[in-house]
Amino acid sequence: MATLDSKIPEGPLKDKWTNHKNHINVVNPANKRAIDVIIVGTGLAGGSAAASLAEMGYSVKAFCFQDSPRRAHSIAAQGGINAAKNYQNDGDSTFRLFYDTVKGGDYRAREANVYRLAEVSANIIDQCVAQGVPFARDYGGLLDNRSFGGVLVSRTFYAKGQTGQQLLLGAYSAMNRQIGKGKIKMYNRHEMLELVMVDGKARGIIARNLVTGEVERHSAHAVVIASGGYGNVFFLSTNAMGSNVTAAWRVHKKGAYFANPCYTQIHPTCIPRSGDYQSKLTLMSESLRNDGRIWVPKNMKDVEAIRNGSKKPVELSEEERDYYLERRYPAFGNLVPRDVASRAAKERCDAGYGVNATGEAVYLDFASAIMRYGKEQATIQHEHDASDARIKELGTKVIENKYGNLFQMYEKITDDNPYKTPMMIYPAVHYTMGGIWVDYNLMTTIPGCYATGEANFSDHGANRLGASALMQGLADGYFVLPYTIGDYLAGDIRTGAIPTDSPEFDEAEKSVVDRLNKFINNKGTKSVDHFHKLLGKVMWDKVGMARDEKGLKEAIAEIRQIREDFHKDVFVPGTVNEFNPELEKATRVEDFLELGELFAMDALERTESCGGHFREESKTEEGEAKRDDDNFAYVAAWEWTGDPGKAKLHKEELTFNDIELKQRSYK
């Protein structure tokens, strides 16, 4: 089995990437044609890689389970994409972006990777503009920027509230060009269900055609996993319904180490759950915290009155409200990083102060921002004796200009008018920093198998900063993988096409067919969703925002039990050879049930608190997260040994030469 060699190039931090690129092997253009690359997933990371590799001349096969590559969940990212362009002249630089990202990740990311990410970030913006991505611009026709949580400069490029969609459409359009030319063969509505290895190398996949149900063999010289994150292990998350861990998990079970599975980002501003039927949570952009004040009632009797409807939140006076973020973190107030804001909300709700029927909601209030902006506007418009009503009207207009689409979305979902009554929000699972372990070249521990974007673990450490996910996906796909994969493929120019009639393919296909048939023939009584919800509840309650040893141990036992019940009692209607969404869900949930256990084990093993991972046992006297750099400055990479509970831990020590490790403080 491969050992953990991160292959970080020698030399000073700022030269590593350039030197590396200059010295790795390349494949000559004539030979690229004869080399096949499979890419699983067509979001920002997969789509951009597919387009770039095809442009270079490789023969690409791209797979997505959706009906079109354009629907990958990257599309849902709202806020923006970071890049160290320094267009705003506020002293931004590659180093500053690198520094912010490492610090934001609570010093659990690999320095060299993050520096490279910051280095290529500027190229991403150039590339996207050249593709026709309509970023926001100012009246001079130049690109506009906004600032985002946790940083001191304005480096976020955006396209109103749908930066993700616009960037994905850019990558998708680049793919379209190559599909039209026949350089990319696109497999829509296909799901990868197994990795095929020949002589210890990744040589293909087994995929199911989701329309016909046919199980297909596809061979290649390298396989790239760009299948996104695994937040849906919590059942309820802001991820798309179809987002899953299957491709990543299948690779893991074939020998790729899974790194830091417990690093999860819980986003503080999501619309709370309204009932048991709920299938998915909706995120409201983090930008709302720039103007919204977060609070719960100070007194329990007000909480009760609000819950039973006898009192309205607007009737509470300032003295009766607890602006707990402003109280606890006077310096950053409502703008503390995501993990801190989320935990603080949970703390209040656990103490019984939640303001909706489920007890899991806090207020995000724009009333004072409306009045503040209203007064400003009244002064600008020389209305010095404006009435309160007039000030409110003017202020409402300002807020509408800034957040109109978000407010509208909120009202559509909740039927509450957030201009008149405070919004209700609650944290929800949003992003997973953990993922398949990769080296500097983005290769997993399986030769020829790569992982990019959210599917890998590499750049965000224990917490991701806003607007960095899009940056990483595109950096990996446009500017890193296309170079580093050549280093490996250069050894394959004489291999020729990989045959799909080998015993390895036979065996992999058989295992998939057996697995599918097992579900169809299982005469259970409960739906797949039933088990998924059970898993989600355990994960949220015991492996969620705050974790402790007792809860984690219980979670592991409970997940094992759910897994056992699932195999015994799940019912999957229909047949294998047809369009069968329940069967798709069954294979995904089966993998989630294994991942969930590893997730909890990783959280149990890491007894420090860092970033999105908070251990009750490791906090300061004031209740804040306490990191333990002496014992935990490493990447936990887990090796599959046949049972998630018996996974073997490998540690990749993290060394910081260019950054000094500090405890984060937002007081």
Place this chain on the structure above:
Amino acid sequence: MKLTLKIWRQKNSNDKGGIQTYPIDNVSEHMSFLEMMDVLNEQLITQGTDPIAFDHDCREGICGMCSMYINGEAHGPDRGVTTCQLHMRKFKDGDTIYIEPFRAKGFPVIKDLVVDRTAFDRIQHAGGFVSVNTSGNTQDANAIPIPKDDADKAFDAATCIGCGACVASCKNASAMLFVSAKVSQFSLLPQGKVEAKRRVLNMVEQMDKEGFGNCTNTGACEVECPKGISLENIARMNREYLKASLASD
């Protein structure tokens, strides 16, 4: 709420298909339409029957995966929303709701409410891109200033999520709103102007090949579009097309 659902069932593309009736009880007004469908499916599965197949993914109105023709309208009676954002409070206790797939020759039914919209992809393969290779050396993003007005208009066109509601709503099953949104986005930006002629000719040709109907300007698409894509885009595409045809060699 208690509802009667009249849902189109069709086993596969060869099946003739037909409407079946499903009563459903205890529907909360806070549910989204798709959550109501989830509840119905959970019931069907518990009864051991085949659940209703429908497309969905992000459930926040951006991926464009969900479809459904609800009570005679694409994405149902609400405006500016996709089916996943439609909530049950738009219906009344006792209502009968018809649910059908998006219908067009260019969108063959796969199963029940799931249709094949890859025709949209193929139209974009024909020209929905700027021919620029990935390179760390394209010119700086600010090298060409773009008037804010053009950038905003290009963005508005680019908000299209490719759901196909325009085709579904059009009495002619025309795809012009979709195609024109793509054509407009690129033709408004300097980066896209270089190959504007080729693009519009090729995309329209592919659109016609896919069997979509001809636009007769009823405006239904604009009304039903969850992203409010404007008919101005169709006019722009017509102009671009005329220019390109008259000027081509």
Place this chain on the structure above:
Amino acid sequence: MLKSSIARKVAMALSAFFLMIFLLQHLAINLTSVFSAETFNELSQFMGTNPLIQFVMQPVLLFGVLFHFIMGFVLEFRNRSSRSVNYVKNNGAANSSWMSRNMILSGLVILAFFCLHFVDFWIPEINTKFIQGDWTGVVAGEEGFRYFAELQHKFVNPIRVGVYCLAFVFLALHLLHGFNSAFQSVGANNKYTKGLKKFGTAYAILVPLGFIFIALFHHFNH
């Protein structure tokens, strides 16, 4: 040349523009019949004998009319075939006007009216002039021009007047969508569109109303 959907639609719009201009001209001449039989006769005589109009414009007009109808049918046929299975429940009224969805219907009524109109005026005119060679009342002579008398004669029958009025109502419906649709088809959608829409509505109502007025006027004043 008319292979593509957009080309067909532009051709449809161009023929519509031509017909809308023709309508204005037709209305203007007919209106004179209300004020002055003489002017009407003179103008009619000019139109009926000027070789440019008779041998160039008249065929062009015929072609325009035929083209508009035939293309209309072709488009309708193609559009119907682009949805092979119809909706069980469709609520077209929720998103579009009745007029826009029923251009083929209003068009067919207008076509039927055209047949009547041709039987009433055009065919007898062509028959008398070119087949029988009878130019009495057409070229200047002592018996005077025949046009005004013919016009009055036609509007005696109340059924015919009723049919005419009804046809013009359908023409109005056709124009209410068609006028602006034609502009949209040739790509004109800009800051003037709002104003143009109002103008189009006015045109679509006033022009047919004018014809209705003339028919009724002569019916009650002969």
